[in-house]
Amino acid sequence: MLELLKKNIHMNRWKGNATSQVTLDDDFIVPDSMDDVDQIILSSGEITIDSVKNQAERLVVRGKLDFTILYRGAEGGLQTLSGSINFEEPINVPGLEEQDYVQLMWELEDLNAGIINSRKLSVKALVTLQVKVETAYDVDAAVEVDTGLETTDCPQVEILRRNVDVATIALRHKDTFRIKENLTLSGNKPNIDHILWSEMKLRGVTTRPVDGKMLLDGELMVFVIYQGEGEGAPIQWIEESIPFEGELAVSEVTDDMVPSVTVHLIHKDIEAKPDSDGEMREMDMDAVLELDMKLYREDSMELLSDLYSTNRELSLQTGEACFDKILTKNMSKCKIVEKVSLQNADRILQICHSEGTVKIDDTEVMEDGLHVEGVLEVRMLYLTSDDAQPIQSAVEDIPFHYLIEAPGINADTICQLNPGLEQLSAVMMGGGVVEVKATISLDLLALQPICEQVIISAADAPMDLDHLQKLPGIVGYIVQPGDSLWKIAKKFHTTIDTVMTANGLTEKSVKPGDRLILVKELS
Known part of the structure; x- marks a missing residue:
């Protein structure tokens, strides 16, 4: 059986x-x-x-x-x-x-x-x-053959195996990470009367799985405009870069998993508070990051490709199974250096703040890569010499394009792209011209769907002895294009080991034109 x-x-x-x-x-x-x-x-x-x-x-x-x-x-x-x-x-x-x-x-x-x-x-x-x-x-999918007890009626089976690389989703998990920080005004800043405006933006966030936890680090860019304390006090601003690092306990995570993680800033709050002297010179900053984690595990599975028996007739039922394999995991850096001209340039005194948003407009599969087109939307806040309108803002869209290397990519490839902003600066160059420098991160996980024929079931029946007797006991054979030792041995009712022994072969490879002696296997 x-x-x-x-x-x-x-x-x-x-x-x-x-x-x-x-x-x-x-x-x-x-x-x-x-x-x-x-x-x-x-x-x-x-x-x-x-x-x-x-x-x-x-x-x-x-x-x-x-x-x-x-x-x-x-x-x-x-x-x-x-x-x-x-x-x-x-x-x-x-x-x-x-x-x-x-x-x-x-x-x-x-x-x-x-x-x-x-x-x-x-x-x-x-x-x-x-x-x-x-x-x-x-x-x-069939991975092994169990021929039952060793009896004279037991099928003597030849097995061809193959390895298939498969990426499966090992874990989906959402979690949050909190950042709390106390900001203190520098000595040259007046006390806070009230906060007018606050921004928080993530920069350069990276995640990495290790056994039992997910590590993350990055920067939180904080910008605050506040009204100074006292009558006639000027509008003030502060800008801080707060580095952070930490870990989230995720018991199922192992360091060999391939992560696809998106990070969102879902809560942010800044409140002014008195310092130890009772003066409003400090701010409590509270931010919550949400991590949407999807982690893949790469497995190499050994499947049965083909079966035949030298003493029984085998009938195989096959089907198609479709898997994903990881084609590439690529973190690319796109650098931007661009000069832009602002309106009312003659009245600009200085740029006090800049922040940017990466927007992907289009992606296109090209030879061995994914071509990405998008814009970096840069917003700048600047001071002017106009006493009636001392603070102004401008928004500039800077287009960019980049080719992410992904050998083997094609139209069927599933691309998961997470863009981010790592660095941004905007500096006045004179004449109303601002030089913008930025580094955009493009985190690509590319999955390639593959469909394989797998053996679903196999039935065996007694060998047709009349047909077997009609086969010659020994023949000479010239290897044809597309032949393999497996195909030849199966066709002539013998085994690979028998063919190799009869022909003195040391490797399981043949090429067109090789001459072989084939001896029928008698069971």
Whole structure:
């Protein structure tokens, strides 16, 4: 009796993706306690996703845009207005099933705050939601043959094996990492009356799995504008780079896993507080990072490629199993050096702050690489010589392109690309020209789908003795193109070992034109 020993392979397959754009548009009344609006200086927004519900062939995404606007009042002072816009967006995803795994990515493409009148502002934004869907399935593939007890009726089986490299998702895990820091004003800065504006941005975040934990490090860029204490005190700002490193306990992680990790800043807060002398010269900074971790394990599986018997007739049933293998894991650095000209250049005194956002516009598979096109959106805050409008801002889009090396990439390759900003500086060069230098990180994990024929079952039956007797006991054979020792031995009802012994071969390789003596195996 012939039985196949099978291995159950738990696989994840990309099922599809969908993209939707949400347009947000709302008007906001300036509270009575705040000054009339004369000029908008800065605006920023953050997207928060509250829920993602998986329905039949569609997702329902609920979230909100939290925005902050820094404006100059009619009396000349700076004030901050905050608000939010809720949204609910259904996204059609053909083939989506309830048990599928959904990954949602979002990006605030555009935010525009405008003045309707001195007491009413308009906020418009464009949000892109990108959905990627994976599904889990099991494959049973034959990995060994169990011929039962050794009897005269037992099939004498020749086995051809092959190794297949497979990448499986070993772990999905979400966790948070908190950064708390106390910032102290330098001696030349006045005390804080109140904070007008604050920003936090991640720079150069890297993650690395080790046994039982995930390591991470990077920088948190903090920028604060505040009103100095005392009548007539000038507007002040501080900028700090806070390095951080730490670890998250994840018991299932091993250091040989290949990570695909996205990091979002989901909470940020800065509050002014008194120092030990009771003066408002310190700030408590609190930030929470969310890590969405997906870790792959690379396994080399030995599968059965073919079987035949020298004393029984075997009937094989085969099927197709599709796997993913890791084609490349590549962290690339794209450097940008660009000169831009600002308006009203003659009135610019200095640039006091710059921050950037990396936006990917398009990716294209090229020979041995992935071509990436995008823009670096740089926002600069600068001081002017105009006493009525001493603080101004400008936004510049700097295009970039880069070819990420990925040998073997093709149209079927699944590319998971995480862009980031590692470094950014903006320096006045004179004449209103600003030199922007930046380093963009492009973290690519490329998976290559492969489909293999696998043996699902095998049935054996008695050998056709009449046919066997008609085969010649010994023949001469000239190796043909496409032949292998396995194919030759199977065709002539013998074994590779018998062919090698009869011909004095020391290696299991032949080439077209070789002459062989083939002896029929009698069982």
